[in-house]
Amino acid sequence: MSKFITFSSILKKVVIAITGLSLFLFLIVHLAGNITIFTGNPPGQDFNAYAHFLESFGILFTVAELGLLAFFLIHISSALYTNYENYKSRNNRYAVSNFAGGNSKKTYASTSMVITGVVVMAFLIWHVLQFRLGSYYETIYPGVNGGEPVRDLYRLITEEFSNIWVVIGYTISLLLLSLHLGHGFWSSFQSLGIYGKNFTRITYSISYLLGTIISVGFLIIPIYIFFIN
Amino acid sequence: MIKSSSAAPEKEIVTSVSKLNGKTPSGDLNDKWSKYKSSIKLVNPANKRKFNVIVVGTGLAGASASATLAELGYNVKTFCIQDTPRRAHSIAAQGGINAAKNYQNDGDSVHRLFIDTIKGGDYRAREANVHRLAEISTSIIDQCVAQGVPFARDYGGLLTNRSFGGAQVSRTFYARGQTGQQLLLGAYSSMMRQAAKKQIDFYPNREMLDLILVDGVARGIVVRNLKTGEIESHTAEAVVLCTGGYGNVYYLSTNGKGSNATAAWRCHQKGALMANPCFAQIHPTCIPASGDFQSKLTLMSESLRNDGRVWVPKSQEDKREPDLIPDSDRDYFLERMYPAYGNLVPRDVGSRAIKRVCDDGLGLEPTGKAVYLDFGSAIDRLGNKNISEKYGNLFDMYQTITGDSPYKKPMKIYPAIHYIMGGLWVDYDLMSNIPGLFVLGEANFSDHGANRLGASALMQGLADGYFVIPYTLGNYLASNSFEPVSQNSEEVKEGVEFAKNKSKSLMNIKGSSTVLELHRELGAVMWDLVGMSRTKESLTEAIEKIPQIKEKFWNDLKIVGDDSNLNKALENAGRLADFIELGELMATDALNREESCGAHFREEYQTEEGEPLRNDGQFDFVAAWEYVPNGNPILHKEDLDYKFVEMTQRNYK
Amino acid sequence: MADKLNLQLQVWRQDSSEATGEFHYYSMKDVPVDISFLEMLDILNEDLTKDGIMPISFDSDCREGICGTCGFVINGIAHGPEKKTTVCQLHMRHFKDGDTLVIEPFRATPFKIVRDLVVDRSSFDRIIQAGGFISANTGNAPDANSILISKDQVEDAFDSAACIGCGACVASCPNASGALFTSAKISHLSKLPQGKVEASERVTNMVKTMDSEGFGSCSNHAECEAVCPKGISISNIALMRKSLLKSII
Structure with missing residues (x-):
């Protein structure tokens, strides 16, 4: 380490890749938890129970939430800073830009990471304000929390997603997220120096697919809720 | 401004009486180089950093010489016309590099490579130089592998070879079809290593326009910064010229567009002899x-x-x-x-x-x-x-x-x-007749005689740079004493003035013909009349026509822009001016050599089967020409006294 | 296919690094399809010279795609539309009659424009100076066959060593990153046993220099690989990162 004190371009990308992949994992866990929206009788019981289960970790849950926040902040700030530096690397822009094709992996997704990233960041703030810090309803389920009241997030969700503009906002944001993940997933391995002829080919070929699956997975919820109401 | 006199149809050739001496060491052919190495004077390690050496050109010869001399401790200043030393035209060599390693156990040896090269050169090369080249060939491969040159290998991990250019043994090492590139990048990387250590100062985008002589000794060069148009002077204790060949005198050739004769020609104008200029390989x-x-x-x-x-x-x-x-x-x-x-x-x-x-x-x-x-x-x-x-x-x-x-x-x-076999005359030390001016690689005349074997150009460039010049230059520096040359000395100022005037006079012609048009015109004359098949008539015609092109050049050239900036047309014009004079000398040399040998084919001198017919009794000499301003060049002869090889007539029927 | 083309050229003209540049427009008539792109510019330059207009400055030397001297951007793609080709090897038969071609220099902060389409790529030399070599003084080398290197290994190293240093990777990169150039040299040397000794120091110093020259960082667009005249793979960049991480950990 003593040999390499400067925070090099490569290390910045490593940081972005590690935090990015971690957030990717978080999304998968988040999506898996959200499946409980579709199960349970009465509707919402499983979901609210799951939320309560997470909260029941108390201080540990808060630490996890703060950790997650830190990952987001590091990911975003490193990316923004790198982007600023990259911008400076070309002081005169091309009059015409294009896609070379062939082996190139340059796409609208790859060139707009900072834009999709910023939109997703704004979306996240909205999303957290909407639900984590949104209206606090309570409900009681026998057998959950020993019959004591738990937070009724399900009600909040059904209320919010009955608004067509919220659903449209989510749809746009999540589609942009899919682009972000599409370039971000395979690219993270490349940034970490994890590569191989087949490995790179496979991660690249499933990357945009994975991004789409995750986004569509999340997207089903607002649309489903909107239509059952 | 140079004005040509109208050419006389029959050019009288003045021959110098005194013979040139190649300073070949005495003794048996096999021992000459090792004896030489053990008998030369050495420069004390502590003194090496007191010596400045200028290297012009960064092809295989220039890059390898720069790196090696810097490793030894000399202060090296390297100049090239390209934007980086990695682009010299050695990079385009495809085939490979010969070396007498005999890895294939097919009967190759230093002696066999020596004989093949001498024979390939149609007995017009200097025996001792060629033998040294064959001896050194094996070390080149070792050096290049150590630098990381990815030569082709067998599955077992050993180096593989191919047979090349009709050789009966497989002695050619190759790196796909990009051998020249890989060898040059190897030498370039060694050079960059020394540049990082500040042992080499390298000056890209510089074109050498004059040689600075102090009391008849080469002590520096004048260059033009091609990006800014500035004229700079640099002084040193020795100048090593590695500026390649001049095939572009024909306009169309396989050479890079920038390859030119200017540095060599300016040395020639300052007194360096030009040897066998008509030997051009097709x-x-x-x-x-x-x-x-x-x-x-x-x-x-x-x-x-x-x-x-x-x-x-x-x-x-x-x-x-x-x-x-x-x-x-x-x-x-x-x-x-x-x-x-x-x-x-x-x-x-x-x-x-x-x-x-x-x-x-x-x-x-x-x-x-x-x-x-x-x-x-x-x-x-x-x-x-x-x-x-x-x-x-x-x-x-x-x-x-x-x-x-x-x-x-x-x-x-x-x-x-x-490829051009001819070039500036050098002795065994690779030093021209101007003390302190060394000439390496394609720019000199020494090793390939009248024709070059395939895969031998890379070998010669690297042999000269890696393994010959470190010894011969050291010997020169240790044997002489040097007074410092001031930037304000008359000699330096004169050189700078000359270079400045040259650019100005080119810019001031303000005619209507472009450099390209005139170059094509010269090329057509050279190709048709001084090309692969020559006659007395064609050469005489060329000697008549070239001065007309020169006349037109100096009266009708058109260059747009100015000389204080990047101006490619100006660069090319300066080079063309020298090509024109060189072309005339080539024709003169070809006319003088009344025999056919190697690449030089005179239709008058052929066997009944149409094979080239040498005239060993009369023409087994190196024709080294001395420049005479506005006059006929003077011919100096170096006799090729073959002691170890018997000259035979080749037969490919 | 027509034997002759009529083309509209839009060429970046800039007198010096300090000057402001702008596009100039030229019409070309009856361009033969068998000539190269640079020969087409040669023809244009002849016409300009005859008209007393400063010809367009562009770099070129070998004109066979190996020296790396030439290069500019045609319609937003470095070295033009053909794959694995430098502009000197790009022939006019790949264009259509009536095409408009926008010709710009390689643009990147570390590549200062010298004049018109000529840029200064000396930053590449400085990156190589930082470690793009094997420290082997002349005369020290052991016999070439004393180092065994498998055929696959040497071919792999060659793929990286094939870089011609033209700078198209930087020019095409949305971030003007020098990662492909730098990593190709790092990979070439570290894939060979001779080069492994200094591998860690090499990658550290070269990356440091690459950064300090003002190149952007690599975001894995792989546009560089697509425009590279030698098709050098971005796996070299991954290897460079791996080596750097290894040297730190």
């Missing part, structure tokens, strides 16, 4: 010019002739597509003329045969200057896959340039100027 397998706008010719590796068959339609009227012409209507003229060697005859023999059939009107459409190189029968015999493994990259290259696939349609080829 490569038979180049992609023909497609039309008037062709800017350069691309070589296709000689190895193609291993499987390709050269032919033209028997009848001039036969305009059918090649695949519609049956065998009976094709003339496989190389196989017909040279049944023993067929398509594998040496470069010069093949080139002349091709030119002959084209001159007879049998050349292919649309220019009439092309013949077929046909892989049809090889593909039938070996299959597409096999051929593609051997020549795939060459076929792709051909298709990129011409748009035709050699798998489907025969290639078209035509000879082109490829």
Whole structure:
């Protein structure tokens, strides 16, 4: 380490890749938890129970939430800073830009990471304000929390997603997220120096697919809720 | 401004009485170099940093010399016309590099490589130099591998070789079809390592315009910064010139567009002798010019002739597509003329045969200057896959340039100027007749005689730079004392003035002909009259015509812009001015050499079978020409006193 | 296919690094399809010279795609539309009659424009100086066959060593990153046993220099690989990162 004190371009990308992949994992866990929206009788019981289960970790849950926040902040700030530096690397822009094709992996997704990233960041703030810090309803389920009241997030969700503009906002944001993940997933391995002829080919070929699956997975919820109401 | 006098039809050649001495060490051929190395004076390690050495050019010779001299501790200043030292035209060499390693156990040896090179040069090279080259060849490969040059290897991990240019042993090391590139990048990286250590100061985008002489000794150079137009002077204790060949005197050649004679010619004008300038090698397998706008010719590796068959339609009227012409209507003229060697005859023999059939009107459409190189029968015999493994990259290259696939349609080829054996005269130490001016690589005349073997150019460049100059230059520096040369000295100021005036006078002509037009004009004269087949009449005509081009150049040249900025036309104009004078000297040299040898073919001197006929009794000398301003050059002779090899007439029938 | 083309050229003209540049427009008539792109510019320059207009400055030398001297951007793609081709090997048969071609220099902060389409790529030399070599003084080398290197290994190293240093990777990169150039040299040397000794120091110093020259960072667009005349793979960049991480950990 003593040999390499400067925070090099490569290390910045490593940081972005590690935090990015971690957030990717978080999304998968988040999506898996959200499946409980579709199960349970009465509707919402499983979901609210799951939320309560997470909260029941108390201080540990808060630490996890703060950790997650830190990952987001590091990911975003490193990316923004790198982007600023990259911008400076070309002081005169091309009059015409294009896609070379062939082996190139340059796409609208790859060139707009900072834009999709910023939109997703704004979306996240909205999303957290909407639900984590949104209206606090309570409900009681026998057998959950020993019959004591738990937070009724399900009600909040059904209320919010009955608004067509919220659903449209989510749809746009999540589609942009899919682009972000599409370039971000395979690219993270490349940034970490994890590569191989087949490995790179496979991660690249499933990357945009994975991004789409995750986004569509999340997207089903607002649309489903909107239509059952 | 230089004005030419109108040329006299018969040029009188003044021959100097005193003979040149190559300073070859005495003793047995095998021991000369080792004896030399152990008897020279050495420079004390602590003193090396007190010596400044200027290296001009960063091809294989220049880059390897710069790196090696810097490693020894000398202060090296390296200059090149390119934007970085990595781009010199050595980079384009495809085939490979010879070395007498005998890894293949096929009977190769230093002696055999020596004999092959001497024979290939048609007995017009200096024995001792060639033997030293063969001796050193093996160390070059070791050095390059240590630098990380990725030479081709066998599955067992050992180096592999191929046979090249008709050699009977496999002694050519290669790195795909990019051997020159890999060798040059190896030398370049060694050079960069020394640059990082501040042992080398390198100056890219600099063109040498004059040599600074102090009391007759080379002590510096004047260069033009091509980006800013500034004229700079640099002084040193020795100048090592590694500026390559001057094939571009023919306008179209396989050389890079920037390759030129200017640095060498300015040294010649300052007194350095130009030796055997007419020895220019022609490569038979180049992609023909497609039309008037062709800017350069691309070589296709000689190895193609291993499987390709050269032919033209028997009848001039036969305009059918090649695949519609049956065998009976094709003339496989190389196989017909040279049944023993067929398509594998040496470069010069093949080139002349091709030119002959084209001159007879049998050349292919649309220019009439092309013949077929046909892989049809090889593909039938070996299959597409096999051929593609051997020549795939060459076929792709051909298709990129011409748009035709050699798998489907025969290639078209035509000879082109490829390499210059002649150059500044040097002694065994690689020092010119100007003390302190050393000349390495293609820029000197020494090792290839009248013709060069395939895969030997890379060998010579690196031998000179890595293994010869460190010894001979050290000997020179240790044997002489040097007074410092001030930047304000008359000699330096004169050089700077000369260079400034040169640019100004070019800019001030303000005529109407472009550099390109004049260069094409010169090229046409050189190719038609001083090309691969020469006669007394053609050469006399050239000597008449070239001064007319010179006259036109100095009266009608048009350059737009100014000389205080990047101005490519100005650079090219300066180079063309020197090419014109050089062209005349080449014709003079060719006219003087009343024999045929190697690449120099005089139609008057041939056997009944049309083979070149040497005249060993009268012309077994090096013709070294002294520059006389506005007068006829003076011929100095160095006798090639062959002591170890018997001269024989070659026969490829 | 037509044998002659009529083209509209839009060429970046800039007198010096300090000057402001602008596009100039030229019409070309009857361009033969068999000539190269640079020969087409040669023709234009002849016409300009005759008219007393400063010809367009562009770099070129070998004109066979190996020296790396030439290069500019045609319609937003470095070295033009053909794959694995430098502009000197790009032939006019790949264009259509009536095409408009926008010709710009390689643009990147570390590549200062010298004049018109000529840029200063000396930053590449400085990156190589930082470690793009094997420290082997002349005369020290052991016999070439004393180092065994498998055929696959040497071919792999060659793929990286094939870089011609033209700068198209930087020019095409949305971030003007020098990662492909730098990593190709790092990979070439570290894939060979001779080069492994200094591998860690090499990658550290070269990356440091690459950064300090003002190149952007690599975001894995792989546009560089697509425009590279030698098709050098971005796996070299991954290897460079791996080596750097290894040297730190």
